[in-house]
Amino acid sequence: MTDLLLRIKDDMSQHSAAPTPTPTSAVAVAKRRDWWRDAVIYQVYPRSFADSNGDGMGDLEGVRTRLPYLRDLGVDAVWLSPFYSSPQADAGYDVADYRAVDPMFGNLLDADALIRDAHRLSLRIIVDLVPNHSSDQHEWFKRAVAEGPGSSLRDRYHFRPGKGENGELPPNDWESIFGGPAWTRVTEPDGTPGEWYLHLFAPEQPDFNWEHPAVGDEFRSILRFWLDMGVDGFRIDVAHGLVKAQGLPDLGSHDQVKLLGNDVMPFFDQDGVHEIYRQWRLILDEYAERKGPEGPSSEGRWRETGGRIFVAEAWTPTIERTANYVRPDELHQAFNFQYLSTHWDAEEMREVIDRTLEAMRPVGAPATWVLSNHDVTRHATRFANPPGLGTQIRLAGDRELGLRRARAASLLMLALPGSAYVYQGEELGLPDVVDLPDEVRQDPAYFRGAGQDGFRDGCRVPIPWTRTGSSYGFGDGGSWLPQPEGWGELSVEAQSGEAGSTLELYRAALRVRREQPDLGAGTSVEWLRAPEGVLAFRRGEFVCVANTTGESVAMPAYGRVLVASGEIVEVDDEAKVPADTTVWWTTATAGTRA
Structure with a gap:
């Protein structure tokens, strides 16, 4: 803690105080201990979210100024991609100092202010942790x-x-x-x-040897540093990669390794990683037992009892292997990449949903659903293209079709039992920017010419806040990646209050998700009879129907429509659900009409 205070003190001279938001009610803050079981967590890619100083790069102060927007959107927590001191060879995933903020993003006092303000707004903060490798400048x-x-x-x-x-x-x-x-x-x-x-990634990212005790000691210290800062959890980068097979054996004849592949590898998903996470869990449980008043303390810090979590980025061969990371004495959540990779196909999605729920049930962990993040093509563009192109695509596809499917897929995801992740800008229906000039690209994989396709820059273009102005409200000094013409019509300003907009769809869905007792946490769904290409399930008095076909389908009108991604026509006891549309019903007042 002394190290933390010294660092904050060093940053004092660089910090300009800003007004803080009004505390919310203690009732809103005092959430239950297991909030993460049904949380909606919003991923912020700091360099592309909001720029407070006009240098063209997003920063922590920019994130802080936009926290009220995230509160009003209806999310429960914010996950911040890395903002640590870094040469930026891989957008901050090459960390030179795990206890310092890179000057491009601000300083430690900015991080402290962001955490405090988020807590006053009843938002939790999850930070990225990169334990597989450091920067070569570490x-x-x-x-x-x-x-x-x-x-x-x-x-x-x-x-x-x-x-x-x-x-x-x-x-x-x-x-x-x-x-x-x-x-x-x-x-x-x-x-x-x-x-x-x-280095399993760029040459500037040498892999740690986790068999050396000093590595484990250092990261346990890093965890405590940020927990003392008040963070509510950690997203663990390459959680499956820390331990390598004994002797580092040759791979043998094999195609070029892919991050998103499901093959068994001697450097991924080794059983030894689980002992590391059992040790880490002891630290989090220690912090969870610290007592504190509900709501803001005298220091303005949100000190709710319990509630600190680990989230694993673990690419494994199967969902069942992913479940190993979330056993009761290890991590709390693990990203469901099998679901992210699923095509817009009812049969395929039902299979992944069933397997996910079945795999998580024995370990008592929530399913965790995700459609987009900073490493894959946004789902509005993936679904605009034919299946089979992978998760990094350089084709715009059918934009209208992609948006329609993306809206429906998001509504389906938010109806499933467990926790959901939203990547910044997906609530605006943003597509990937697929026509970035090669000379502006910064993805290190692009310059290596193999491995990943190297087109991750397309999902990292700064998001638009206003219809007009410099960088559409991102900042006053342009943006580090060029934004496309017309980006302003997808902005927060353009969509706010606009009936039928994707932003208002997300706001409505997240509001209903909080209000409906049958949504959120859970371990199962009751599948209902439906035409081919349609998913229909019940959760108590809630019913979700997702039509993945290209034609309108007739379904029973299950009750009162709560939210729909397209226009539903109801006649008597029948509802016409348009192509690529998801609808939520409640049977609470009208009764079941199935």
Whole structure:
């Protein structure tokens, strides 16, 4: 805690005080201990959310000024992608100092103010944690290279001698997720070619060796640092990658490694990762037991008893393997990437939904649903294209079709039992920007020429807040990635109060989700009889119908319509559900008409 206070004090001279919002009622703040079981969590990509100082790059102060928007949208928590000190070789996922804010985003006092203000607005804050690898500018790694072979610091990473007569070949045949070899050879202090180090991602991101006790000690300290700052949880980047198979065996004959693949790999989803997370869970449980007054404390800090969580980014071969990460003594949530990768197809989606709920039930964890994030093409564009193109697409497709399906898919996702994640801008129906000039791209995978397709920049373009103005309200100094012409018509300003807009659809859905007792947490759905290509299920007095076909279908009018992604026509006891449309009903007052 002393280290934390010193760092905040150092940042004081750079911080300009800003007014804080009025505290909300204690009733709104005092949520139950297991809030995460049905939470809607909004992902903020800080560099693309809001720019407070006009330098073209989003920052923490920009996020803080937009917190009331997120409260009014109706989400429960905000997940912030990395804002740590970093050379930005991979948009902040190459961390040089885990206890410092990168100057491009602000400083520690800005982070503290953001956390405090979020809590006053009854929003929780989840921060990204990157434990698989550091930046090559991390002090440990710089010293490891500078001290040469035999340095004890090299044991904290994966340094190995090369193969071949003079060590000129990599230690094994692993390939980087971003393309090319997963090994880079260093130049030793005497100027000679030397050992190789492992990096499953960019060369600027050397992998930690989690068999070394100092690595575990350091990250337990990092957890405490941010928990003392008041964060409510951690999203764990590459949670499946920390432990490598003993001896780092060759992969053998295999196609180029893909991050989004489901193959069994010697560097992903090794059983040893679970012991790490059991140790971490003890820390979170310790903080959960700290007592504090409900609502804002005398320091203005939200100190609700309990409620700190871990969320795993774990790409595994099966949903059942993903469930291992959320056993009762490990993590709380794990992203459901099998669901994210599912096509807009009723049969395929039902299968993934059933398997997810079945896999999570034995471990007592909530299902976690997600359609978009900063690593994949936005679902409004994925669904605008034919199936089979993967999750990184450089084709605009049928924009109208994509938006219609995206709205329906979002409503379906929010009706499922468990927690849901919303990626910034999807509530505006934003498509990917697929025509970015090559010279403005910054995705490191793009420049490697293999591995991932390298088109992640398209989902990272700064979001529009206003119809007009510099960068459509993102900031006063342009934007780090160019925004397309017409972006303003998709802005928050253009859609607010506009009946039928995607923003108002999300606001309505999130409001209904909070109000309806049968929505949110749960472990099962009751499937109802429906035509081919249609999903229909009941949860108590709530009914959801999703038509994934290209034609209108006739369904029973189950009761009173709560929300619909398209225009529903009801005649007597029958409802016409348009193509690519989802509708919510309640049977509470009208009774079941099925």
